[in-house]
Amino acid sequence: MNGRAWEGVRKGITRADAGEVAERVLELDEAGRREVARELPGHIGPARTAQQRLTERRRDWDWQLTQAWIEPMRVAGAGTIGGAAAVASWLFRREFARWSPASDMEPLLKVIAARPAAWQADLAVRLALRLRGSRAQASDDSAALALELLRRTGTVPPDHEPLVAAWVALPPRLPDDPLAAHLLPRMFEAEGVGRALREDRIEPPRWEWEPQQSWLRTLRDLAASGVIDREMLADGCVRRFLRGGNAADLRFFVRLHELLDPAPNPARARDYLRLLPAAPGPVAEAALKQLRGSLVGDDAGEAVSALLFRPESKLVRAGLTWLDRLARDGDGDLDHLAPALASAFLCESYPIQERTVRLAVRHAGRFTPVGAEAVREAATVLPADLLARLSEAYGHVEPEAGLDDGFLPVALPEFKPPVHEPDPFEQWLDKFVRDAPAAGGRRTGLAAVRGAVMAALNRPRSRLDAERTWSSVDLWAEVLMREAAHPGERAEAPREHLPKPRTVAAPYRMMLERCAEILAGLRDGTLPPYLLASPTTAAGQVEAGELVARLEGYERAGAVALPADLQQALLRLPRVVPAEVAERAGRLTSEAGATLVRWLADRPEPxxxxxxxxxxxxxxxxxxxxxxxxxxxxxGRVASTRLGxxxxxxxxxxxxxxxxxxxxxxxxxxxxxxxxxxxxxxxxxxxxxxxxxxxxxxxxxxxxxxxxxxxxxxxxxxxxxxxxxxxxxxxxxxxxxxxxxxxxxxxxxxxxxxxxxxxxxxxxxxxxxxxxxxxxxxxxxxxxxERGTTAHTRILAFALDVARWAGAHGAVGVVTQLAERPRSSALVRAARVLDDHLTARKSRQAS
Structure with missing residues (x-):
């Protein structure tokens, strides 16, 4: 056809019209199909690029339009590529991955329907076996296409679990679905079905505008009408329970079993009995419902033992009721029930333990000495009050040892004070003040100032930027260096540049204030010969005798203390000052000396x-x-958390x-x-x-x-x-x-x-x-x-452990108040045990 076949198909692809491509393909003869099949692989890139350019020229950008070329390409390949295996690979090439499946599969199904029947069946099976239940599968049409081809060709579905999961993931089409006869029995065996149907409900959620058909409702209605065998579904649920799994994946089958409400069936009784010990709670409850009242003899005892071994209080309570009935209705001793009682004693629920003790006391006379000893041995885990009640019927029982959890007291670890390096900021300030007047501009000891600060100083700054920059100690150091080297060159007013008090933490503001007052003193010629606050210890303190000596030197030199420097020095004084130092301070005559005396006499305490x-x-x-x-x-105040x-x-x-x-x-x-x-x-x-x-x-x-x-x-x-x-x-x-x-x-x-x-x-x-x-x-x-929670109860239990470890005694008011509440909840019982321990009170009887 000299390229005319491909040209017609190519135009349909360019227009992103899958229907047009299907019509063109169906008109082709064998030679035309081979020509199109030959050209298709090389056209993937051009087709994608052309569609993207077309989409970019539109004002209303739509991501879906960028992938509109994919479905026409798939249709063209499905109608022209020779082998079914090759078509299966073509349809789901990596380049054809999409965000969502095509809205219309009919063009694709139309060209496939034109192929030979055996070929279609082969393709249907191949597509079904490609299913993997992956995330990518959720955004393509692989499952829907495989299922539809199986239906249209009448092909027996392959034994493939992901196919069954894909079938149930779509709304049910029962009873007219030709696949149901093959796949419905498999839904109880295939992995992934329970996961796919976790959220299936009889009634749709209120937020669904167009609720999908429910599998539960469909199966219930069809079983009620006799279209589907109810017993087949019930047997399937039991088989699924026996295969095991977590509660979430079995949720659908538990709900279906409940809806079916099967009549008691002796053939299934043994299976239900096998589910009682270890199946998830909802499954065990369903099994119990079927078994209640239908077991006798050893089977009934086995069921009771299984229930009392469960961790769920609801099932243990049911087991205790059953055990009580067996004890009342039976003859002879009850030694065979002692292991069941032992399991119930281990339950963490106090009401369950209390109920078990009542039952054990009620039937104490039915146990032989051997059985009673077994009950006593198991009861050592009980709380003290319940143990006392049991001891009245069975003889004294020693509580379980090891309540201190193997606690061994040790000494606290030793911690040495941190090793403090000399404060570079304080060293720098002290050296600057001592050297600046005589240095004639020498930058002694200032090499550590960052180059970035110089750039920040020289560039124009907005008011906000200036406020941030002037909150830097490095910048103040640079300004001080400039002023020492070139007095009066810049005329910044130091205090105007300080950040507002509540925009920077007070400890850091003290450092900025000291820089600002040094700059002001340098310009005014009032800089003292040295600083008062320079630390004398690595930890940052100033020895009291040294501060007095510094102030004495100020008075001899006629120097006036800088306010921030003086206040920092006062804050650095130790809390204990020798009497002779305080006496020396009292002889100071300057205002700074008087301030020191007042500080020593009455140090402020917030x-x-x-x-x-x-x-x-x-x-x-x-x-x-x-x-x-x-x-x-x-x-006296805390600044905001900004600028720490x-x-x-x-x-x-x-x-x-x-x-x-x-x-x-x-x-x-x-x-x-x-x-x-x-x-x-x-x-x-x-x-x-x-x-x-x-x-x-x-x-x-x-x-x-x-x-x-x-x-x-x-x-x-x-x-x-x-x-x-x-x-x-x-x-x-x-x-x-x-x-x-x-x-x-x-x-x-x-x-x-x-x-x-x-x-x-x-x-x-x-x-x-x-x-x-x-x-x-x-x-x-x-x-x-206020209502208590399990977290409160556990905190009280932990507090009891700590009280034992620490040898603590003496009531804690809130614990005593809880212990005196009239109700007997787990929280109140825990409070009573702790209060009894702290006050050396004998154990109270449970209310």
Whole structure:
């Protein structure tokens, strides 16, 4: 045909018209089909490119249009390529992958229908065997095409499990589907069917505008009308149960079995009995429904034993009811039921244990000495109150040993104070002030200033950019260098460039203020000969005698103290000052000396609380004003979490005020992007400072213990808690209080808290962990009308372990209140056991 055959088909492909391509293909003779089949592989790339260009020229871009060329190409190949195997490969080439299947398969089916019948059957089987149940299959028409070809050709479906799963994944076409006779029995055997039908329901969800036909409803109705054999379906469900699987994959078959409601069938009784011990709960419930009242003798005993071995309370209760009936209706001893009672004793549900004890006591006279001994041996796992009730009928039973879980007390690990390197910032400031007036512009000791700061200084800046840049200590250092080298060259007003007080953390602002006042003193000619606040210890403190000597030198030189420098020096004083040093300070005559004397006589102490607003703790602080603005800012208020630079150096700003430093660190716990990667080291340094450790330190440690991120793994947070305990600065009860509030806020699971606290207790902090638990229980346990959860019950059980480890005694108010509630829930029982232990009270009888 000299290319005319291909030209006609190519035009149809270019127009993305699968119907036109089908018509052209059906008009071809054998030579024309061979010509088209020969040209098709090489046309994949041009066809895709042409369609993309066509789509790009449209104003209303549509991703579906970019793939419109695929279906005409598939149709052309299905009608012209010779072998069925080659066509099967062509239809699902990787280049033909789409986001969704074609909206109309008729052109494809039309050209396939023109091929010989044996060829069509061969293609149908090949397409069916290609199914794999993959994600890609969900976005193509492979399943629908294979099933439709099998129906139209009348071909027997191959034995292929993904084919069965694909069949049930589509809406049912029963009873007219010719495939049903072959595939319906297989749906109970093929893997993937339960997964495909997990969400199938009798009634469609309310949100479905056009609900699909339900397989459950279809099979139920057809079984009710006799079109499908009900017994065949019931047998299929039981066979599927016996094959095993998880509850989700068996959900459809459990629902179908319930809808069929098969009559008791002795032929299936043994199969149902096999399901009781280990099948998923819903399957076991379905089996129990079929067996209840139909078993006698050994089979009934086997069923009871299986039920009492289950973990589900509902099934265990059913087993106990059955056991009670067997005991009442039977003759002779009940020794054969002792193992079943032992299984029920192991149930974690207290009501189940209590019911089992009542049943055992009721029938105690029916056990021989051998059977009674078996009951006593099994009962050692029971709670103390239930054990006492059982002992009245069976004789004294010793509780199970090993309640301390093998706990061995050890000493707390030792923690050495961190090795502090000399503070480069302080060294730089001290050297600059001492050398700048006499240096004539020499940049002594300033080589560490970054080159990037120079660029930032020289470029034009907007007001916002300037505010950010002037929050850099490096920039202030560069400005100081410029001023020393070229006095008066630039006329920036230092304090105008300082960031606003609440936009930067107070410890860092102190560093900026000191730079600003040094710059002002350099310009005004009032720079003192040296600084008062230069640390004398690596930890950042200034020895009191050294500060007095420095002020004495100021008075001899007629120098005036810089305000920020003086206030920083006061904050760096140790909390204990020798009497002779205080006496020397009293002889100072300058205003700075008088300020020092007042500080030594009445060092300011902030009073703070940490309150929870929403899901985050916030600090509320009260401080009697001192008239020292920077001191008042550092000890009396907390800035926003913005701009927390140089956090690693904050401990040098507040080396004698541990609680105040914790107050400034706390907001950054919940803003991880604002804190350094070595934040744990910052907290560790804080623990070795002077000053009280109270609410803020406790809240900070609790917040870190509640984190579960890569930058604060549980082991690191636990290490900080142990370090606080070892250094004697762990406010344990307040830490527990905030840990309980963290749990209430849902920021961490109680299991994670228990794990971390147990780890600390086993490393020597059992007493501290018990103190933490007293605070945690008080803030976490339900009060008033609040309802308890299993998490509360488990926390109480853990608290009992910790109390034993720590040898703790003395009532905890919230626990006692729970224990006195009239109801006997699992939570109340756990509270009673803990309260009894703490108050040395004999075990109460369950209400």
């Amino acid at each position: 009073r703070l609380r940490v309150v929870w607003r929403g899901q985050r703790p916030q600090v509320v602080v009260h401080l009697e004003r001192t008239g020292l603005d920077l001191v008042d800012a550092l000890l 630079q140089s956090m690693e150096d904050w401990h040098r700003v507040l080396p004698s005020d541990r609680e105040a430093l914790a107050m400034h660190l706390l907001p950054h716990v919940h803003a991880a992007w604002e804190r350094p990667t070595n934040f744990a080291d910052v907290v560790s340094a804080m623990l070795h400072l002077e000053g009280p450790a109270g609410e803020a330190v406790g809240a900070l440690l609790a917040a870190l213990l509640g984190e579960r991120e890569w930058y604060m793994p549980a082991e690191r947070a636990e290490r900080l808690l142990l370090e606080a305990a070892a250094t004697g600065c762990l406010p344990a009860e307040r830490c527990g209080h905030h840990l309980g509030l963290t749990l209430r806020a849902g920021q961490i699971k109680s299991a994670a808290v228990r794990s971390s606290l147990e780890s600390c207790a086993r490393q020597g902090a059992q007493r501290e962990v018990w103190e933490i638990m007293t605070g945690l229980l008080t803030s976490y346990l339900p009060t008033g009308d």
